[in-house]
Amino acid sequence: MPKPKILISGASIAGPAVAFWLVRSGFDVTIVEQSAALRHAGNGVDIRAEALTVISRMGLSVAVRERAVYTQGLRFVDVRGRERARVSTAGLEKIVGSEDVEVTRGDLSALLYDATVGDVEYIFGDAIAELEQDDEGVDVTLRSGTQRRFDLVVGADGLHSAVRRIAFGPEETFVQFRQHYFAAFPADLAIGEHGWTTFYNEPGRSAAVFGADPGKGQVNFMFHSDQSLSYHHRDSDAQRRLLRDAFVGMEWHVPSMLDAMDKTDDLYFDALAQTKMPSWSRGRVVLVGDAAYCASPASGAGALLALTGSYRLAGALAEGGISQAALARYEDAQRDLVKLKQSQLFTGITVPRTRAGILARNLFLSSPLIGVLSRWKADHATSLREYTFSPGKV
Ligand SMILES: Cc1cc2nc3c(=O)[nH]c(=O)nc-3n(C[C@H](O)[C@H](O)[C@H](O)COP(=O)(O)OP(=O)(O)OC[C@H]3O[C@@H](n4cnc5c(N)ncnc54)[C@H](O)[C@@H]3O)c2cc1C
Numbered sequence: 001m002p003k004p005k006i007l008i009s010g011a012s013i014a015g016p017a018v019a020f021w022l023v024r025s026g027f028d029v030t031i032v033e034q035s036a037a038l039r040h041a042g043n044g045v046d047i048r049a050e051a052l053t054v055i056s057r058m059g060l061s062v063a064v065r066e067r068a069v070y071t072q073g074l075r076f077v078d079v080r081g082r083e084r085a086r087v088s089t090a091g092l093e094k095i096v097g098s099e100d101v102e103v104t105r106g107d108l109s110a111l112l113y114d115a116t117v118g119d120v121e122y123i124f125g126d127a128i129a130e131l132e133q134d135d136e137g138v139d140v141t142l143r144s145g146t147q148r149r150f151d152l153v154v155g156a157d158g159l160h161s162a163v164r165r166i167a168f169g170p171e172e173t174f175v176q177f178r179q180h181y182f183a184a185f186p187a188d189l190a191i192g193e194h195g196w197t198t199f200y201n202e203p204g205r206s207a208a209v210f211g212a213d214p215g216k217g218q219v220n221f222m223f224h225s226d227q228s229l230s231y232h233h234r235d236s237d238a239q240r241r242l243l244r245d246a247f248v249g250m251e252w253h254v255p256s257m258l259d260a261m262d263k264t265d266d267l268y269f270d271a272l273a274q275t276k277m278p279s280w281s282r283g284r285v286v287l288v289g290d291a292a293y294c295a296s297p298a299s300g301a302g303a304l305l306a307l308t309g310s311y312r313l314a315g316a317l318a319e320g321g322i323s324q325a326a327l328a329r330y331e332d333a334q335r336d337l338v339k340l341k342q343s344q345l346f347t348g349i350t351v352p353r354t355r356a357g358i359l360a361r362n363l364f365l366s367s368p369l370i371g372v373l374s375r376w377k378a379d380h381a382t383s384l385r386e387y388t389f390s391p392g393k394v
Helices: 014-024 050-057 061-066 089-096 105-114 162-167 236-246 254-263 302-320 324-342 355-365 369-379
Strands: 005-009 028-033 044-047 073-077 083-088 101-104 121-124 128-133 138-142 147-150 152-155 175-186 196-202 205-210 218-224 268-275 285-287
Touching: 005 014, 005 147, 014 028, 014 105, 014 302, 044 050, 044 105, 044 302, 050 061, 050 302, 061 101, 061 105, 073 355, 083 355, 101 105, 128 152, 128 162, 138 152, 152 162, 162 285, 175 236, 175 254, 205 254, 218 236, 218 254, 236 254, 236 268, 302 324
Parallel strands: 005 028, 005 152, 028 121, 073 196, 152 285
Antiparallel strands: 044 101, 073 083, 128 138, 138 147, 175 218, 175 268, 196 205, 205 218
16 A cells, blocks of 8 residues: 655754654655755754653654753843843753753754655755645645645644645734744854853843854844834845844944844844644644744744644654544644743743833842742643554554
């Protein structure tokens, strides 16, 4: 019997992660990615709690730890660079007994790609243009004109998912703007301290530098905006202009950070937004990761949700085959974690809206209360059942 064919749109975190498990269950998997190659941009992403379990079940714990970025914590400075608060990640880990690992998003994506490339067909520089589904399968037309039929289509194509738009409806129906914009790009600037992310804030604006070994430094900008701004999410010149406008007149090292932004070709810029949907599947089309339940960079949970969601989706399909019941079981298993992470945003810490808010944040982070908060967060980890992946079953 021919293997059931699955097409995945998007090769960042969720796409390769779901493919990793699907090929182990006997599915024939193709991934189409609109970029010409894997994208490298992105900050360190936190792999914690259930995501560590998934990485360990994938046999990738050692590889992930080899790529770990050792972050000491966060520092908050005033305009003259004087430290006003400091939170040590190592200190927090001792308190919560956590074994969190931080890797850059690009390294995690490359690792998942390397772990799947021999078993999965990757198509770069193309994208789904049309989907037509019937009871037996889905006819897919790519932008290049290629036409193929699959048994299931998985949208792992992020916040601005094309699969979601084509199969479920317009982005505005499902994506809620969270009044902030976020940018990240690599830059080695001699600012702050090695191993620490140093933040400078003005009301509603945050500029941060992660000081690291050459080639590993990062800059982030975050700013508050009541209105959603008009630009195309792939127009990086427009994004640079928006960032310059948003940070005009900001002191500290912000002018040299903006100059570094102009020199990079690896800028990530997006709205802080959340995807909220009543259902993540429609017939033979299903969504995973940010496409279905983006919690936003301010949640620190993008990789966690993508890795657990991919594992649960592939596990449900491995055990139940391509069926409505299996897709419903994936949703049942993943919903609670999504609800929790979408309710925990840290913009009050990273981008206070007023001078009083900046002061209060600095006082709070210098107090023992921070340990209590970490313990509260750790207690809310949900359980992750183990699925059976066996090639003979599907
Ligand atoms: C370049 C980049 C940098 C990022 N930087 C950060 C960061 O610094 N901090 C943070 O918290 N989060 C960042 N994110 C988001 C983070 O990766 C996700 O929140 C999380 O890891 C979930 O991943 P995902 O695979 O579901 O979605 P994403 O990581 O958003 O990946 C979606 C993938 O789909 C591709 N794609 C988009 N549209 C199409 C289409 N029509 N057809 C085919 N492919 C398509 C994209 O190129 C991308 O590779 C970044 C994402 C990207 C793509």
